[in-house]
Amino acid sequence: MTRRSDLADAAIETIAAAGMRGLTHRAVDRSAGLPEGSTSYYFRTRQALLQAVVERLAELITAEIPALPVTDLDAAAEAITTIIEIGATTGRSRHLARYELILEAVRRPELRAALTASWAVVQEAVAEQLAALGLADPRRRAVDLLALLDGLLFDAIAGTGDRDLAGTGLRATVQALLTAVTRPDPASRA
Template sequence: MATRTTTDAATADGFPTPRARLIADTALALLAERGMRGLTHRAVDEAAGLPQGSTSNHARTRQALLEVAVRRLAEREAQVLAPDEMPDAVGGTDGGPTDALALALHRYLTRHPELLVCRYELALEATRRPELRAYYDAAGRQFREPLIAMMTAAGSPEPERHALSLVAWCEGLMFSCAVGSYHNAVPSLDELRRGFEELLRGMLGE
């Protein structure tokens, strides 16, 4: 967790300053470590090593702070999943959607499980806050729409329905391996690849 103050300056991602990004990353770290009750403006200031009131100046309300966390989570998940680069990681060959999906999911489960905890904390909170629900759903569309496009390109006769089935399978696996009864049994890359092969074969045929 970051413990020093950074200088405000333009950044390359969606956050206007390093301080804004630090606040967002610290909010996620607190969510993973302490849960929703541990996420407060004061706690973010203290954990990030920022002057008191810095987080309130950036996100004045709790709703605003939660929106910051959702937006940063979506950005970090996009960096972790990075589907366009995944096929190149398999011996320099393009294994198609099976390898892309298996590699993305394996990297998420083995390297960034704390982001999954944040995802579940924010998803549950969104069920109680309609204004956050809309924001959370909008952030999630960046992942759903590429999957629909991928299934269309793969020849699916019902790409939206098949994308939903794919998301549901992935979500169930991530929950089980991150916080559920299989949290000590993360599948290997080969096991994930075989799982996706079976799933896609059922949708698309040989």
């Protein structure tokens, strides 16, 4: 890994622990265990640091997607379940930071643009998987599937905890969402 990636990872942990207000160059230096000024050497502005965080998050999330099998919906549901379980446990900081960034982007157009561009990479990777399954309109279906799964993950991380996300409960929910998104459109039958 490079120093820039290490600093982006430390910034992700900082955002997850302290929110957007807690994200400072000094806080990232402390989180990374580096001398004061290290982060600002690599990322002169807060926007440059945020851009690095957004790109790193997309890189980490996209790296999980190739593990999805493309030949069978049941196997895909199993792989997606595993990804969500990881996202809600060992990957929790990563997704919590991403949700913080999404909320901040409501007020910051430059951050929204960066998030939109990076998330398009994730959407394209999922669309390729859905296309390999032979689904019509894989791009739209990828957008829908990611929105549904993201809501499920958000609920697991920040929700009320009412949902059974252990083992078979999560697997059944993912299977239902995947089935709904991959079902042929009623309009296309006409």
